[in-house]
Amino acid sequence: MHRISDEQRRVRIGRRHLLAPSVRAESPVAVADAVVALHATDAATVFLSACARLRVPEAAAVEQQLYEDVSLVRLLSMRNTLFVVSEEMAPWVEASNARAVAAKERRTLLKHLMEDGNGLDGQWLAATEKSVLAALAARGSATGSELSAAVPALRTKITIFPGKKQEAVQGVASRVIRVLAAEGRIRRDRPRGSWTSSQFRWTASEPRPEREIARAQAELALRWLHSYGPATEEDLKWWTGWGVGQVRKALATAGAEEVELDSGATAWVAPQDQGTDPAPEPWAALLPALDPSAMGWADRGFHLAPEHRAALFDRSGNIGPTVWWNGRIVGGWAVRADGEPVWRLLADVGRDATTAIEAEASRLADWVGDARITPRFRTPLERELTA
Incomplete structure (x- = not known):
């Protein structure tokens, strides 16, 4: 069996994830396609991930493609997580993941409505959704608060998990809006405030x-392998949230080929992708919390030393802002209250690496400008750096 080394895997990150300066992209859409999907749970991550890979980093270019061209699309999809993908990729992600997520969101909301015991049911939900869509058609766009003011039904409160320890009273507005968004009937428009805002x-x-589910899962697996291969079944299972059977069927349909990793584990690559990528020039990167290059695999041992995990991850397994050198995570970074980027190395990487990291920190500060960045999921090292 052909072996692909850990060093070659790190080379592939530099090239295929557009992190080496010589391969940076011209557009945010090209960035999204290169990594398949950009994590979007934290609004700022989309911009930071994209601009780290752009020849000319600017938030306005990302905003243009998210809100004006709509060539970038937010979807609640893999692992029931919010991602941004290109419009061309969106139908494949919808069929392979987002459609099932949306169906589950609707079932959960209907269950909560009916458990409340106040006569709320599918008919009530359909009428409420119709009113929300009518309000948006009249206004063009609106915040959740503005929709609640325009649609009285959204101000309804329900008791979830009645009679149980976690019983709570909640408004339905955010849940109804979430279902409509998950089904692709509404989308997020420009936020209130800057690009870092989630309002x-x-x-x-x-x-x-529409795409057929099995075909879409094979297509998603193929594109993921081009970006993240070699990778194991467990890596793909973790990244997609699919079951083992779905993973194996998608790999087989995609024509994935077996290879061996340095660890001795069996992994997969896209068809005819067992060759060696040439190493790019030395590169450094400051990537945000939840960046795809850090979150692309279940087993990150080939680019992250185990002793660094405690400083860089929160208790739920979310990675914070990371400093990279030639395909390895070597530290973390943060932005202080005065806007200054600060970073700390967790490994000795030498003078050349330090100089390159300093240059990347300066590049980040230049395009971020007056924006203030606080990750939604805060990690021990990020908190220390901003204390």
Whole structure:
């Protein structure tokens, strides 16, 4: 069996994830396609991940493609997590993941409505959704608060988990809006405030072409392998949230080929992708919390030393801002209250690496400008650096 070394895997990150300066992209759409999907749970991550890989980093270019061209699309998809993908990729992600996530969101909301015992049911939900869509058609876009003011039903409160320890009273507005967004009937528009804000406005969304589920899962697996291969079944299972059977069927349909890792584990690559990528020039990167290059695999041992995990991850397994050198995570970074980027190395990487990291920190500070960045999921090292 052909072996692909850990060093070659790190080379592939530099090239295929557009992190070496010579391979940086011209557009945010090209960035999203290179890594398949950008994590979007934290609004700032989309911009930081994209701009780290752009020849000319600027938030305005990302905003243009998210909100004006709509060539970048937010979807609740893999692992029930919010991602940004290109519009071309969106139908494949919808069929392979997002459609099932949306169906589960609807079932959960209906269950909570009916458990409340106040006569709320599917008919009530359909009427409420119709009113929300009508309000958006009249306004063009609106925040959740503005929609609640326009649609009285959204101000309804329900008791979830009645009679149980976790019983709580909640409003339905955010849940109804979440279901409509998950189904692709509405989408996030420009937020209130800057690009770091998560207080989005909402607007109507156009339907996209439908894809057959098995074909879509094979297509997603193939594109993921081009970006993240070699990778194991467990890596793909973790990244997609699929079951083992779905993973194996998708790999087989995609024509994935077996290879061996340095660890001796069996992994997979895209068809005819067992060759060696040439190493790019030395590169450094400051990547944000939840960046795809850090979150792309279940087993990150080939680019992250185990002793660094405690400083860089929160208790739920979310990685914070990371410093990279030639395909390895070697430290973390943060932005202080005065806007100054600060970083700390967790490994001795030498003078050349330190100089390159300093240059990347300066590049980050230049395009971020006056924006203030606080990750949604804060890690021990990030908290220390901003204390």
